[in-house]
Amino acid sequence: MGTTQRQGVHLKIDGLKKRFGDAEVLKNIHLEIQAGEFIAIVGKSGCGKSTLLRQIAGLDTPSEGVIYHEHHELRGLHPDSKIMFQDSRLLPWLKIRDNVGLGLTGDWKAKAEWALEQVGLADRANEWPSVLSGGQKQRVALARALVSGPRLLLLDEPLGALDALTRIDMQRLIENLWKEQGFTAIMVTHDVSEAVALADRVILIEAGEITLDKKIALYRPRERGNAMYAELEGSILDRVLGKAEKVDTFAI
Amino acid sequence: MNKDKWIPFMIPLLVLIIWYTATELAWVDTKLFPSPVAVLTAFFKLTLSGELLAHTWASSQRALTGLVIGVAIGMFFGLLNGLYPIAEKLLDSTLQMIRNIPHLALIPVVIIWFGIGEEGKIFLVVVGVFFPVYVNAFYGIRSIDKGLIEMAKVYGLKGWTLFKKVVLPGALPATLVGVRQSLGIMWLTLIVSETVAVDSGIGYMAMNARDFMQMDVIILSIMIYAALGKLSDLIAKAFEKRLLRWRA
Structure with missing residues (x-):
């Protein structure tokens, strides 16, 4: 029972901005997510990735812009969307x-x-x-x-507090259930390796903007030792860290 | 392990031995300080005549009635003010003002309002019991993990279901602390109000015995109060254990 294939949700985010007081946490986000896609959002802490997830979940309302959930404007929590938090709650x-x-x-x-x-x-x-x-x-x-x-599963650093071996176990479990049940998945993580292991697309957010949207064209299940895998992980990690280094040199 | 079990009883036992010796060897005037044997005799005599049970029953009934009403009102206002900031703004400072009146200072007023019947004593117990329950229930609501509420909303809980499954159980541990605190106040209030104006109850038994200089009955009454206090604490603990059995 329960394995009846329901299609995942299609999402379109159009010009989304989120401000808290004077601070603009998300600046003009445009993003389209296909039904059944697995998206990983990476970025340093404070970049706005969790804020973006909260908007998609309907836990927060955007300051500007619209989120289309199956082509309908999203207003508040949606019964088809479920969230998994970092603390199990x-x-x-x-x-x-x-x-x-x-x-x-x-x-x-x-x-x-x-x-x-x-x-x-x-x-x-x-x-x-x-x-x-x-x-x-x-x-x-x-x-x-x-x-x-659910037709949309939002994961807010769900494995962040777990040890390395348990993490790998859980990643396999999530991947298998996603394949079986066909929901759209969006996972926020600060672990680039985890993003490459699971996602169809890795999105990098820096200072409230999407600065990278990378397709991961690797076969599943993905082998961590694989050269392509390592190269992708390395190049994304460089992007995450690289820009920060430049800013640092500027500051000096 | 077995030895440890006896440790809490060592001091009471020692007191009993000293008490017995002191009265037996006539170190103290047994008229003013009856021997434990005399108190025990009084206990059996009053038990056989049915007096003790009747008075204990009268006191317990008052205590329990006051407790139930007081806890209910305390929880109601605690939950109300915890859930609705507007209610807190309206009510909390008034309640805090009333809280600072020692409720036993109301005895003269209560006698005039209610006379010496049951209502006055129950009223005083209600007032005494109300505040610890109110304060702790309020705190319990406020200290609920906001993350749990958010989660529950994501999973479609709202209104009564949200209250029943998340808010109430979340506030329960603190509320029960309030209930246990209020048990002490309940007996204290009752002892005082039963010695002032009443025609039944343990306090009445003690005051009546004073008129006839029956020190053994007076001491017995005090010991009954101690036993009732301990008993109610044990019952409260058992309730707590049952209601909070999810705590590891």
Whole structure:
């Protein structure tokens, strides 16, 4: 059950600006995302990547510009969009099964158990979140995000707090579920290697502007040792760091 | 482990031994300071006559009625002011002003308003219990992780469901701290108000015994209060354990 292929969401962002007081965090963002695409947004902290994700999620409203969600102007939260946060944000007073089923109606228990099975935690359904490790909590958060069959999954540095091995495990899991379920995925990360491993396109944001939009034409599953992979990762990493170096020399 | 269990009882036991020895060897006047045996005898006598149970029941009923009403009102205002800043602006400073009045100072007013019946005592317990619950419930609401609320909204929760699944359980730990604090105030209020004007209850039993110089009954009353206080704390702890069992 639940694996009925629903197509991902098509997104178009047109002239988006976001200001907080006098500070312009996002400056004139234009971006089109195809249905079912996996996008990674990278950039240094404070560049505005998380702010952009919050606009797409409908958690914040842009100061200017429009986001088209399936060609309709987005206003506030959309039921087809789900977010996975860096901190898992599980409700500590609900059993894991109830956390996954949050907001569902009807036969939610079976759905929640199905989603837990997808992330390999079916046997933990009856426990409290406090007994889980950080990686397991993020698996539960992923199950919660996927249980309603979202057409757009937004991931806000979801693996940022996990150790390296757990991260690789989770990246595979996310990639497989994305392939299976066909939703559009947008992941904010500061890990370029993670972006290259998962995304169809890597977008670099610097000081509130998109300065790179790179297609990753590698076959999946991607081999990290692969020369093409290493080259792509290196060139994007250079871009992320390179511009900053120039600014530094200027400053001196 | 087994030895540790006895540690909390060592001091009470020591006090009991000293007390017994002091009265047995007539170091103190047993008229003013009855022996533990006399207090125990009084306990059995009053239990057999049914008096003790009737008075304890009367006191407990007042305490519980006042507690339930006070906790309900305290939670209501705590949640209201925690959830709606406009309500807080309107009500909080007034409530803080009232909070600073020692509620037992209201006894003369209460006697005039309510007479010496049940209402006055229950009223005083309600007033005493209200503030710790209000302050802690308010704090509980304010300290809920904003990230959890945001998450819940993303997952389609709003209105009553949001309140029931996120806000209320989030505010519960702090609210229960308030309830436990208020238990002490509940008994204190009752002791004082029962000694002022009343015709039943542990406090009445003690005041009545004073008139006949029955020191054993007076001491017994004080010990009953201590036992009731301890018992209510144990019950509150058990409730807390059950309601907050998700805490590791």
